[in-house]
Amino acid sequence: MNKKRLMAASYGHFSIDILNSSVAIILTLAAAQFNLTIAQIGFGAMMYQMFAAMSQPLFGGLTDKLNGRWIGAVGVLWTAIFYAAAAFMPTYPLFITALMIGGLGSGAFHAAGMVNASASGGKKAATATSYFFLGGQTGLALGPILAGFVIGSRGLGAMPYMALIAIPAVVLMFMYMNDALPVAPKIPRVDDQAKRGNRAHTAAAIVITAFVLFILFRSGTAQGYATLLPKYYESIGFSAAQFGLMLGLFNFAGALGTLTGGYLGDRFNRRTIMIVASIASVPFAYAMLHVTGVAYFAVAILAGMLLSMPHSLLLVMTQELAPNRRGLAGGLVLGFIFASGSFMAWLEAIAATHFGLLPVLSVVAVFPLIAGLIGFALPSGRRPEPALPEPLPSSAPVSAPAPSAAAD
Numbered sequence: 345m346n347k348k349r350l351m352a353a354s355y356g357h358f359s360i361d362i363l364n365s366s367v368a369i370i371l372t373l374a375a376a377q378f379n380l381t382i383a384q385i386g387f388g389a390m391m392y393q394m395f396a397a398m399s400q401p402l403f404g405g406l407t408d409k410l411n412g413r414w415i416g417a418v419g420v421l422w423t424a425i426f427y428a429a430a431a432f433m434p435t436y437p438l439f440i441t442a443l444m445i446g447g448l449g450s451g452a453f454h455a456a457g458m459v460n461a462s463a464s465g466g467k468k469a470a471t472a473t474s475y476f477f478l479g480g481q482t483g484l485a486l487g488p489i490l491a492g493f494v495i496g497s498r499g500l501g502a503m504p505y506m507a508l509i510a511i512p513a514v515v516l517m518f519m520y521m522n523d524a525l526p527v528a529p530k531i532p533r534v535d536d537q538a539k540r541g542n543r544a545h546t547a548a549a550i551v552i553t554a555f556v557l558f559i560l561f562r563s564g565t566a567q568g569y570a571t572l573l574p575k576y577y578e579s580i581g582f583s584a585a586q587f588g589l590m591l592g593l594f595n596f597a598g599a600l601g602t603l604t605g606g607y608l609g610d611r612f613n614r615r616t617i618m619i620v621a622s623i624a625s626v627p628f629a630y631a632m633l634h635v636t637g638v639a640y641f642a643v644a645i646l647a648g649m650l651l652s653m654p655h656s657l658l659l660v661m662t663q664e665l666a667p668n669r670r671g672l673a674g675g676l677v678l679g680f681i682f683a684s685g686s687f688m689a690w691l692e693a694i695a696a697t698h699f700g701l702l703p704v705l706s707v708v709a710v711f712p713l714i715a716g717l718i719g720f721a722l723p724s725g726r727r728p729e730p731a732l733p734e735p736l737p738s739s740a741p742v743s744a745p746a747p748s749a750a751a752d
Contacts, residue, residue, distance in 0.1 A: 346464040350472055352513075352520035353416065353461040354479030359513035360420050360453050361480040363427050365487030365570065365595060366495070366506060367392050367443065369588055372574040373495060378436035382575055382701070386693020388440045389571045393686030395444045399451035400679030407456045416460065417517035419452030424510035431503035439500075454678050458659055460521050473656040474606020481599030481652060485592045488574070492588020554721035559658065559677070560684045561715040562622060565629060566651055567685025568692045568708045569594070576633070576701040593641060594632070597648025598655075605653030606660075614661060615722045618654040622716035625650035630709040633702060651712060655681075661723065 371385045380388075407415050426446030433439040458476060465472025490509075495502045570591070577587035601621070608617050628647035635643060662677045696704040 345466055345468065345472060348520040349460055349523075350464040350475060352516040353457045353464070354476050356416055356420050356453060356513040356517050356521075357457055357461075357476055357480035358483040359510040360423055360450055361483030362487040362490065362509055363423055363446075363506065364396070364450055365484040365591075366491035368571050368574050369488050369491040369584065369591075370495060370500065370503070372578060373491075373584060374436070374439065374500060375575075377500065378439070380436070381697060382572075383690075383694050383697045384436075385575060386571055386690045386696075388436075388443075389693075390686040390690035391440060392443050392447045393567070393682045393689075395447035396450035396454070397679040397682030397686065399448050400455045400682070401676045403452040403455035404459070404676065404679075407459055414522065415456035416453050416521050417514050419449040419454075419456065420510050420517065421514045422446065422449030422452065424449075424507040424514075428504035428507035431500050451679065454682075456521070458678060462660065468610055471606050471610050473660050474603045474609070477602040477606070477652075477656045478599050481595060481602050484570075485594075485596030485599060487592070488588040488595065489592035490588075492584045492586075492592075496584030496588065550721055551723060554718055555658070555662070555677070556680070557718045558618070558622075558654075558715045558722065559681050560688065561711040561718070562651070562654065563681050563685030564688035564692070565625075565708050565711045566598075567682075567689045568705070568711075569629070569632075571686075571689040572692060572696060572701060572705060573632075576705060579701060590640065590644070594644045594648040597645040598652035600645075601649030601652035602655050604649065606656040608653075609657045609660065614657045615719060618657055618722065619716045619719040621650045621653035622712040622719060625712045626710055629712065630706060633705055633709065 368385075368389055371380070371388050374380065375385060403415055403419070423446045426442050426449070430439050430442035430446070433442050458473065461476030462473045490506060494506060498505075573591055573594075574587050577590060578584070582590070605617060605621065625647055628643045628650065631643040632640065632647055658681070659677060692704050692708055
């Protein structure tokens with residue numbers, strides 16, 4: 345395992361997700377200054393995430409071409425610059441535009457960072473990827489807490505201070521994520537697949553559809569909670585510092601869940617882990633809306649852990665299906681996770697405007713149950729084994745070939 349590369353990628357993820365997760369808090373605090381509705385808060389969060397998400401396949405392909413170099417460090421620096429610049433924007437359109445442009449840097453980092461992280465793990469790609477997402481989830485946990493205290497007490501003008509958090513990560517990534525990635529072994533084409541063409545295409549369509557729907561419903565809860573919980577907690581009387589801490593606890597539990605999911609994913613059936621974790625998260629996510637005090641801490645920790653366990657497994661499964669296009673494949677999936685989650689959160693914000701936050705969030709809490717049922721259509725193996733081509737028929741007996749490295 346390349347620990348320096350993994351450390352740089354994970355710390356970069358930690359830093360940029362501090363900024364990313366503070367956006368919902370910032371928009372909640374900006375609502376009074378710019379006279380925003382709940383739907384406008386949801387739209388602003390969606391547009392930020394969309395710019396970060398939709399650019400990831402592009403940056404993933406660029407990462408493949410550059411073999412992992414430069415993209416991650418430049419992306420984090422880009423986001424930090426525009427995040428700080430947003431504080432000086434006098435109107436909401438200019439404010440959200442600066443944030444949206446900064447979101448492109450997040451897309452660049454995530455596409456490059458996850459490829460560097462999984463490559464650093466060697467045969468333990470899921471474990472290494474889980475450390476990468478542990479850094480991100482820890483940043484997601486600290487972001488609302490820091491934003492609640494720093495920006496909540498000083499106003500939007502304190503955003504440049506938050507942006508400074510990213511500078512050490514930029515330096516580390518320029519140091520340790522600039523050498524070429526190890527080349528993934530090419531998987532040989534199996535001739536027999538051509539004979540099973542229609543059946544293979546049907547199976548692939550089912551798997552892709554299952555991936556899409558699983559991500560859609562899981563992200564609908566994860567991003568919906570991240571976007572709307574601050575406004576919900578504010579509406580029932582909590583201060584910015586309090587609901588920042590509450591959301592931070594939920595996100596930090598997600599960091600532990602991501603790490604746990606990656607550890608288990610290298611040892612047990614990944615599909616089973618994703619199904620069980622998704623279904624088991626529902627009662628705890630629902631309880632987060634109705635309990636306070638010590639009970640809240642307990643259910644928030646369990647909800648955050650269980651909701652986040654499938655995250656790194658989704659990325660590793662996707663990259664294993666396309667080992668020669670890891671950046672592009674990972675960028676597509678991670679981009680879709682962010683894009684679908686932000687779109688769902690926007691729809692939920694619109695619904696909350698008409699029906700109220702509590703009823704809408706109560707329905708959103710049940711989405712992982714649907715994701716878990718869809719998970720039965722996902723690939724079930726712990727990790728796919730590349731099939732070897734059958735030997736060509738021969739009229740004369742031949743001696744058995746020596747074992748090759750590809751068969752090991």
